[in-house]
Amino acid sequence: MLGRLNHVALAVPDLTAAVAAYRNTLGAHVAEPLALPEHGVTVVFVDVGNTKIELLEPLGEGSPIAAFLEKSPSGGMHHLCYEVEDILAARDQLKAAGARVLGDGNPKLGAHGKPVLFLHPKDFFGTLIELEQS
Numbered sequence: 001m002l003g004r005l006n007h008v009a010l011a012v013p014d015l016t017a018a019v020a021a022y023r024n025t026l027g028a029h030v031a032e033p034l035a036l037p038e039h040g041v042t043v044v045f046v047d048v049g050n051t052k053i054e055l056l057e058p059l060g061e062g063s064p065i066a067a068f069l070e071k072s073p074s075g076g077m078h079h080l081c082y083e084v085e086d087i088l089a090a091r092d093q094l095k096a097a098g099a100r101v102l103g104d105g106n107p108k109l110g111a112h113g114k115p116v117l118f119l120h121p122k123d124f125f126g127t128l129i130e131l132e133q134s
C-alpha cells in the first residue's frame, strides 16, 4: 500500500520565523506560503531532495493544529504523509482492518491538489498519518 514519503509536517507557532530559519540558517529551498482555509492552515513546503518538509501554521478559527500547538507551544512534528496509488482502495482496506479514517472518510484535496486522508494517531503508535494519492 505505502509508496514514498511525500512529506514530514512540522507545526510551528510562527511561519515567518520558521521560513527564515529554514531559508537563511539551514540554507534550504523554501517555497512561498500557501493558505489553505479549507484545512485551517497556511503551509510552506521545503524541498530537501528525497522528500519535503511541510511547515504548518494555524489559519483561522478552529484550526486542527491549534490544540497541537497548545500542547507544544514551540511547535513539533505533526504528521507524516505517505503516497498511495489508490486512496479509496487504501481507505477501504484500512477501515476493514479497523483503522480510524478521520473526517467523513472521503478524501479532500490537499496542498498538492491531490486527494488526501488522515488516519488517527492513536491507531499508529502516536503518529498522525496522512495519505496522498500519488
Ligand SMILES: CC[C@H](C(=O)O)C(=O)SCCNC(=O)CCNC(=O)[C@H](O)C(C)(C)COP(=O)(O)OP(=O)(O)OC[C@H]1O[C@@H](n2cnc3c(N)ncnc32)[C@H](O)[C@@H]1OP(=O)(O)O
Pocket: 009, 036, 039, 041, 043, 054, 056, 064, 065, 067, 068, 077, 078, 079, 081, 102, 103, 109, 110, 111, 112, 116, 118, 120, 121, 122, 126, 127, 128, 130
Ligand atoms: C491537507 C492539507 C495539508 C497537506 O499536507 O496537503 C495538511 O497536511 S493539513 C494538516 C492539518 N490537518 C489535520 O491535521 C487533519 C487531521 N487532524 C485531525 O483530525 C485532528 O488534528 C486529530 C483528530 C488528529 C486530533 O484532534 P484534536 O487535537 O482536536 O484531538 P485531541 O486533542 O483530543 O487528540 C486526540 C489524541 O491524539 C493526540 N494527537 C493530536 N494530534 C496529534 C498529532 N498531530 N500527532 C500525534 N498525536 C496527536 C492528542 O495528543 C490526543 O492524545 P491523548 O493521549 O488522548 O491526549
Ligand SMILES: [Co+2]
Pocket: 007, 009, 054, 079, 081, 130
Ligand atoms: Co500534510
